[in-house]
Amino acid sequence: MILFNVPPFIGKEFDYMKEAVENQKICGDGPFTKKCDTWMEERFHTAKAMLTTSGSTALDMAALLCDIKPGDEVILPSYTFSSTANSFVLAGATLVFVDIRPDTMNIDENKIEAAITDKTRVIVPVHYAGVACEMDTIMEIAHKHHLLVVEDAAQAVMSTYKGKACGTIGDFGCFSFHETKNYSMGEGGAILINNEKYIERAEILREKGTNRSRFFRGQVDKYTWVDFGDSYLQSDLNAAYLWAQLENADEINENRLATWNAYDEAFRSLEAEGKFELPVVPDGCVHNAHMYYIKCKDLKERTDFISFMKSKDVLTVFHYVPLHSAPAGLKFGRFDGTDEHTTAESERLVRLPMYYGLTEEDRECVIRAVCEFYD
Numbered sequence: 031m032i033l034f035n036v037p038p039f040i041g042k043e044f045d046y047m048k049e050a051v052e053n054q055k056i057c058g059d060g061p062f063t064k065k066c067d068t069w070m071e072e073r074f075h076t077a078k079a080m081l082t083t084s085g086s087t088a089l090d091m092a093a094l095l096c097d098i099k100p101g102d103e104v105i106l107p108s109y110t111f112s113s114t115a116n117s118f119v120l121a122g123a124t125l126v127f128v129d130i131r132p133d134t135m136n137i138d139e140n141k142i143e144a145a146i147t148d149k150t151r152v153i154v155p156v157h158y159a160g161v162a163c164e165m166d167t168i169m170e171i172a173h174k175h176h177l178l179v180v181e182d183a184a185q186a187v188m189s190t191y192k193g194k195a196c197g198t199i200g201d202f203g204c205f206s207f208h209e210t211k212n213y214s215m216g217e218g219g220a221i222l223i224n225n226e227k228y229i230e231r232a233e234i235l236r237e238k239g240t241n242r243s244r245f246f247r248g249q250v251d252k253y254t255w256v257d258f259g260d261s262y263l264q265s266d267l268n269a270a271y272l273w274a275q276l277e278n279a280d281e282i283n284e285n286r287l288a289t290w291n292a293y294d295e296a297f298r299s300l301e302a303e304g305k306f307e308l309p310v311v312p313d314g315c316v317h318n319a320h321m322y323y324i325k326c327k328d329l330k331e332r333t334d335f336i337s338f339m340k341s342k343d344v345l346t347v348f349h350y351v352p353l354h355s356a357p358a359g360l361k362f363g364r365f366d367g368t369d370e371h372t373t374a375e376s377e378r379l380v381r382l383p384m385y386y387g388l389t390e391e392d393r394e395c396v397i398r399a400v401c402e403f404y405d
């Protein structure tokens with residue numbers, strides 16, 4: 031059976047975890063957490079990177095840092111994971127869902143401005159499949175209307191937009207290091223703080239409302255409870271696991287890209303024959319091969335495709351059910367304008383096996399099975 035996902039494992043994870051235990055520092059913010067944070071800051075050029083317990087809690091932190099007041103509105107795509115929405119619901123916002131572009135499955139930047147009201151505070155672009163949203167337009171709209179931007183870059187670690195790392199363009203960026211992501215610590219994530227003025231508040235928020243980070247830097251002689259906070263810092267054991275992968279980030283990226291490119295090369299002629307549609311990577315975007323999908327004719331064809339692939343021992347998986355039509359979406363938000371593409375495109379999309387270490391042999395099996403179905 032060719033699995034849809036296998037969590038990345040590079041080989042040095044256990045050595046580093048052992049080192050973390052030997053350091054007698056397995057709580058948060060130990061040496062491996064610092065290595066990961068510094069690596070992200072240097073590699074992606076952001077003012078501050080902080081590991082968190084998940085991509086979801088990185089988004090929670092970002093939403094709280096936006097200082098949302100009840101009744102404030104947040105603009106986001108409906109085609110995303112529940113976490114993107116939950117964080118802003120937690121912060122007290124009303125969700126305003128905007129349609130996606132059918133080519134990239136990302137929020138349609140040309141439909142954002144029409145959704146802005148005098149209550150709008152934040153735009154949340156989600157870089158689906160590790161392909162960046164049209165960030166120049168989104169940032170221009172945000173500046174014009176004095177809005178904050180939180181990039182949900184859960185799937186976009188190592189992706190870039192016009193040379194800038196995804197997650198470093200808006201005010202905040204949120205990564206996921208869940209086991210389904212390109213780099214993993216089981217459960218984990220990171221918040222990137224691109225606007226320096228939020229760093230101190232973020233440290234307090236992450237450290238249970240205390241100024242413990244200032245204390246550790248010797249900036250205050252005792253630490254105390256200074257504001258609302260929670261515990262968003264993960265164990266250094268998890269950071270040790272992740273560090274093995276960040277240290278080898280390029281190798282993992284290249285390995286995934288080789289699979290992505292092999293799929294793409296094999297399927298372009300079938301796409302030209304009109305059999306299905308393939309991912310689009312706009313000019314200026316460099317993706318991280320987080321996902322390879324095809325878009326079938328319709329829901330029926332996709333259902334048949336998934337069962338055919340299963341009969342060939344290949345696991346393929348559909349993705350998000352749009353949030354605006356889900357029970358919680360109906361309760362917490364509204365869709366602005368017409369749902370031209372969100373539902374229709376989501377019903378056609380199916381993801382192929384993609385993970386670090388997928389063998390060439392397995393890759394060929396996937397390609398053969400896809401071609402056989404469409405013959």
Ligand SMILES: Cc1ncc(COP(=O)(O)O)c(C=O)c1O
Pocket residue numbers: 084085086087110111113114156182184185205206207208217218219
């Ligand atoms: C777009 C998006 N946002 C947020 C998340 C949440 O990340 P995590 O699972 O690390 O909490 C995910 C994870 O699947 C995601 O795909």
